[in-house]
Amino acid sequence: MDNKNNIIANAKQTIAIESKAIANLSNFINSDFEKAVKFIYASKGRVIVSGIGKSANIATKIVATLNSTGTPAIFMHAADAIHGDLGNIQEDDVVICLSKSGNTPEIKVLIPLIKNYGNKIIAITGNKDSFLGTNADFTLNTYVEKEACPNNLAPTTSTTAQLVMGDALAVCLLNLKEFSSQDFAKYHPGGALGKKLYLRVSDLIAKNEAPKVSPEDSIQKVIVEISQKRLGTTAVIENDQLIGIITDGDIRRMLEKTSDFTNLTARDIMSENPRTIEKDAMAIQALEEMESNNITQILVKENEEYVGVVHLHDLIKEGIF
Template sequence: MNNKNSIISTAKQTIKTESEAILNLSHLIDEDFADAVQLIYNTKGRVIISGIGKSAIIASKIVATLNSTGTPAIFMHAADAIHGDLGTILKDDVVICISKSGNTPEIKVLIPLIKRAKNNIIAITGNKESFLGQQADFVLNAFVKKEACPNNLAPTTSTTAQLVLGDALAVCLLELRGFSSSDFAKYHPGGALGKKLYLRVLDLSSINEKPQVYKDTNIKNVIIEITEKMLGVTAVVENKKIIGIITDGDLRRMLSKVDDFSQLTAQDIMTKNPRCINEDAMAIDAMEIMETSGISQLLVEKNGNYAGVVHLHDLIKEGII
């Protein structure tokens, strides 16, 4: 077996091992999981998530997921907690401790301190009979038969299982809260994902020029309008209503067919009934129309009247595409 085949085989086996372990998790979901979700949903406090080693890294990711989906959460490293950071935990907070073995020294020191403060503890562990499993109020079973590591040592499958259980918690809480896409956008205003959820056509078209001609406008003036407004297009309007569209492409096709266009007007080369979009529509909807129709510009309407143009470049600039 050559080196490339060996690499491919190992990669496939790693994915197979982890996918089988994740599938098995669905059989381990029980009433403790449901009770843990209800506990978090009903708490007046936050969710404090702690772990050690690789589990601490997973804890940080779960914290980020919960925060972005409407459940306030804070990461607390288990080692730091027993050396001064225990004050992070407030009266009404729920604590989630993550540990594959459930018997690490830091966890054994941390758990009694949390219980003394009477905070509820949720364990994510692969060993329900461990110290953590026995001391926790609720146990989320993250048992895996083996790690993907050929030596069955490096945390691989086990940390994936922990992460998946964290995602399952977040999604259940999201649904209980009725957390919508608009809510999601409030927590993600800066990135491309947030822009897809809150950016509207008006936000883009309002910063563009508003090219327009009338059906009897001569071709020379049509060309001037398209050139000056620099959007590669102009609307053809009548009584403020859109009756057609002329693009750079329409002009090129016209020039390839006629030698003398001095007598032509906008209505002779315009495309009637063009695709349009309301200015209150989401920018992502404009993108879908452009992709489906194979076009680069969309005419924008407000209350049925011509309101401007949104261009494919606007969407690219905002990172939506």
């Protein structure tokens, strides 16, 4: 099959071209990049990110990344900026302009207006000698040899390079701010990602009962307790101390060995030293414990006292698994 019509070959070639361009970006990380990061970090204002065409689409993603990692940012379309949206820019704001050529008409009109306001400009451009590149206070070079587009026209490699440079800025700022996972959770409270960051074991067991039996209880009582509490397990408690666990699997294995369990007790079939987790632990830690130990439930303790059970289904219900 001709290369032109070979979908797999074309896809691999696209990835190879863009990968090479991204790898080459590291050669453009220089003092201007360092100064730009430090200037944004020290700024009392926001980051205004602007562009036109496909660069505008990348600008909106950079804004989203900056906002989610603790650097306040807003998007301003370059065309709209010269028709009224310049009012978005405040005294202490830093402006990032994205343009592959750095010579688009809108950019040529916009840059002098921003400079008249006294705001610093960071250029992300593939042409450091362009109007944008030479008039910016800091220039971040995103030059690419060619687009992945076979006609070398559609913005593909160049917009990927812009995106990566924006990520590099955001990550460097994140590190300077010592932005923690707890900080991240404040900006991402929704969805599975947010729950991984803030949901605790105590939240999961709030609606669950805490099944328990004594070591001398009959197997019948054990089965009833497991069935009624609907968690597939029960703790075994002696003198207020957790000494074991009995699961559905333990019951099945017992029945495989004997049909007469009249004289058997919980102690006879329980597993000692069960896996436990603290009530204030993160829910994601409970999932990690279950996965690493190939179990579907884990007993919960608070100050060495048994307080409940987390089941894999609880994690599935919350969208964490």
